[in-house]
Amino acid sequence: MTVAKPSSRTLARAAALLARGRLVAFPTETVYGLGAAADDARAVLALYAAKGRPRFNPLIAHVADVAAARRLVRFDARAEILAKAFWPGPLTLVLPRAAGGAVCALARANLDTLGVRVPDHAVALALLRRFGRAIVAPSANRSGRLSPTTAQAVQFGLGARVDLVVEGGPCRVGLESTIVDLSTAQATLLREGGIAHAAIEALIGKLAQSGSAIKAPGMLASHYAPRARLRLDAKDARSGEAYLGFGALPKLANDIPALSLSPTRDLAQAAHNLFGYLQTLDRAHVQCIAVAPIPATGLGAAIRDRLARAAAPR
Ligand code: TXA
Ligand code: MG
Numbered sequence: 001m002t003v004a005k006p007s008s009r010t011l012a013r014a015a016a017l018l019a020r021g022r023l024v025a026f027p028t029e030t031v032y033g034l035g036a037a038a039d040d041a042r043a044v045l046a047l048y049a050a051k052g053r054p055r056f057n058p059l060i061a062h063v064a065d066v067a068a069a070r071r072l073v074r075f076d077a078r079a080e081i082l083a084k085a086f087w088p089g090p091l092t093l094v095l096p097r098a099a100g101g102a103v104c105a106l107a108r109a110n111l112d113t114l115g116v117r118v119p120d121h122a123v124a125l126a127l128l129r130r131f132g133r134a135i136v137a138p139s140a141n142r143s144g145r146l147s148p149t150t151a152q153a154v155q156f157g158l159g160a161r162v163d164l165v166v167e168g169g170p171c172r173v174g175l176e177s178t179i180v181d182l183s184t185a186q187a188t189l190l191r192e193g194g195i196a197h198a199a200i201e202a203l204i205g206k207l208a209q210s211g212s213a214i215k216a217p218g219m220l221a222s223h224y225a226p227r228a229r230l231r232l233d234a235k236d237a238r239s240g241e242a243y244l245g246f247g248a249l250p251k252l253a254n255d256i257p258a259l260s261l262s263p264t265r266d267l268a269q270a271a272h273n274l275f276g277y278l279q280t281l282d283r284a285h286v287q288c289i290a291v292a293p294i295p296a297t298g299l300g301a302a303i304r305d306r307l308a309r310a311a312a313p314r
Contacts, residue, residue, distance in 0.1 A: 001160050003151050003167050014026065014166055015131040018043075021037065022043070023161070023163055025154045025158070026123060026124055026166045026168070027123050027124060027151070027167070027169070029088075029120040030174070030194050031147040031174070031175070031176055031275070032148045032149065033062065034050065034162060035136070037136075039103065039133060041106050047059070048106075050161040051141070055106065056109050058108050058114075059137070059138055061103050061116045061117075062117060063134050064118065064128035066083050066118065069083070069116045071101060072116055072134060073093070073096065073097055073116055074096045075095065081204055085203055086199075087118040089117075089120045090175075090176070090193055090195050091179075091194075092177045092178070092191075093116055093182055096112060096183050101114065102134060112183075113181070115179060116134075140165075141153075141154075142158065144224075145157060146225070146226060146275045149170055150169075151167040170272070173272065174272035175271045175274065178194055178197065181210070187205070189210060191305075192305045193302050197301065223309040223310070223312075227282050228242070228281070229311070230288070230290075230291055231311075233291070235293075236252060237290040238290070241256065241288045241289065241290045243257070243258040243259075243290050244258075244277060244281060244289055244290070246260065267297070267298050270300075275306075294307070
């Protein structure tokens, strides 16, 4: 595996690798993605294998602009409004797939719907334009582990399973995209993420919450798991634990590793830091990471969602 700065030579090399069915990790504004050519079933098969991902879990197709998205899925009025408001950006729309759309059945897990998004990252967009085809990209981590927000985290988690990592610094948002299912009359929130659901509801009305049925199969209860256990809504940490705070840190014993997601209680900053800080504290080899209460407003909903999954029994 090579990690390379995003020069035009690197992008040419990345596009050539993708065209040959190889895997390329690249930065987006949310997390790093592990990319494969969306229309290449053999490449997609290799992608599922590299992640250790169950094949019933469909991938998101990334495209450079709305015009490219229209070739893959059928837009309706709600999709037009949301794409206009939030693309490029951390929103994935699940829509009925277009006849003749180029995403292979394996990448769609054989569904008649497809998740698409236009990422808001100069390197991702440059790669998509250079490659000229859709790129399917799950987060660039082994299935069930924390999503990577730096090239180093990709390297650490996937190693030789990826051919090239295009370096793009830390991801701005730090949490995956919000996923909205528009394939049915009632729009449904499938995953909290980088865009607060209230901002979406302000434009297209109330979203249904995805029920217990696993509509987005990646949303299995235990996900984003660090090695350590997590103890949520904790006001302090005991001996043998680490502490992940929000706001000013409480007084803690000297031997307790501690970080604050945002000393100023800024939820965007907390989202940006979340996966990296969890990884850092996990590397201190504590039994348990105690995590401060996070407000459920705005981006806090997505942060709480990821923490609950990381804390779920496995
Ligand atoms: O921010 C993101 O979305 C990142 C970056 C790399 O773009 N990607 C990402 O992909 O988080 P992944 O594969 O880790 O999560 C995609 C989620 C999964 O939970 C999957 O089940 C769901 O999207 N999904 C994809 N296509 C779907 C569909 N047609 N219907 C329902 N859920 C779908
Ligand atoms: Mg993922």
